[in-house]
Amino acid sequence: MITLTHAKYDTPTEIDCNTVACRNCGICRLGTPLTATHADPRLLERIAKNRRQIKRGELLYGMGEPLKALYAIRSGSIKTYLSTMDGRSQITGFHIAGDPIGLADLTTGTYSTEARALENTHLCEIPVDHLQQLAEELPDLRSQLTHLLCNEILRLQKLTLLLGKKTAEERLASFLLGIAQRYHQRGFSSHEFNLSMSRNDIGTYLGIAEETVCRTLTRFQDEGLIDNQRRLIRILNAERLHTLTQS
């Protein structure tokens, strides 16, 4: 079984096992399905110009800043969030290796969220003018970008159902299975994983208090649904968790 074994609160190292090869990256996949006769490497190099790395807690970009580049995560993870005037914030997404960030801001030219690293993170920087020019040339890239935008809408629609109508228990169950599924899609274990975000972050994403996150995880553990070792989570009964999600 492959598990994510990166150190907790990891230190700045070389790209570790939780890295996604360019041909598996969401942007670079160029519309070819998972069974890709892998994309032209020169093409991939043309899309992502620079590499960049940021440390845990660092800001990648702030809301309102002019959009200089999009990013694709090579390793690590990023949270994006919005805030009210008086400082309450709502995390709109956790982004892991292979995910693009900032796509939705392409047409307005301004970042609509804050983006902050949850751990030390390696990124590909994709200049926007460059991407748009390439997209004009490459129909496959265009359809991949459209696909990513559509998926983001579907994800946010499901998030509104969660935030508007689900109980704390349903939210946590949905969250855990969602994380498991995403890791699984990237070839990692869907039963055991290290969360890169704090309990506070989870609450800020699910629209509940940190304490409610803790209490609910503890209850799931007591009921034998998960093994809760702080950030290391083992899913013990995915079946029953799924019935708890109410979706």
Added chain:
Amino acid sequence: MITLTHAKYDTPTEIDCNTVACRNCGICRLGTPLTATHADPRLLERIAKNRRQIKRGELLYGMGEPLKALYAIRSGSIKTYLSTMDGRSQITGFHIAGDPIGLADLTTGTYSTEARALENTHLCEIPVDHLQQLAEELPDLRSQLTHLLCNEILRLQKLTLLLGKKTAEERLASFLLGIAQRYHQRGFSSHEFNLSMSRNDIGTYLGIAEETVCRTLTRFQDEGLIDNQRRLIRILNAERLHTLTQS
């Protein structure tokens, strides 16, 4: 002052004042800004094949159905919503004249929400294969579609902030000003409008109970912020409402 004067619970009539000309429609605008040297009419006809009209309460499409067409609203309004397994639902959007519906489902080929008419509604039906073929030919149409997708993401991000972190009062204030702004963009009054949705629908959109919607609107009226005549709303103090939105 132009106000929306269609009859309450309106009856099936010819297209009324709350109609958007094709050249102002979200999809047909073809990337040209508001100051458009208006688009080629033959082009517009090529995009929207059939007209369709549905009555208040009728289903336009159901979740999970194969995507046959996208729709653009000519007049009237539509709600789209998701539901939990046990029947709680979350409205993900209210759509009015000029809005496209179903765009986000283009790449999956299946409707991801239910869509139901809030009043008698006239639509343009846009076959998907046809749209995609046209988009290949027309760069302006492509960029308009991308723009619409991006805007939908930004809208849903703001909705998650509302659902995850705002109080009932903040939700209602945001909602009223949001409606006002959208009507304003379409050339109607931003101070007086008829809501096409029930109090129950508003609650189902804002993640609060119908009763809380009523109580909060009543309070806004008592405080002189709005004039609340059932579905006819007059904004009396937009300034102060805005400070209540916390965004």
Added chain:
DNA sequence: TATAAACACTGATCTGGGTCAATTTAGTCG
């Protein structure tokens, strides 16, 4: 290996808004 600083967890109490139960007000239709 101390010490500090996050982070995770737990218990006690409180409250915004949900739920339940009427009542009032329009809109519809014979």
Added chain:
DNA sequence: CGACTAAATTGACCCAGATCAGTGTTTATA
């Protein structure tokens, strides 16, 4: 018009989860 029906409103009560106030536990740092 008057009866019927759906929607809107109001009041009383209740509870899921927030908030407050700690106590453990792990990581970071000296």
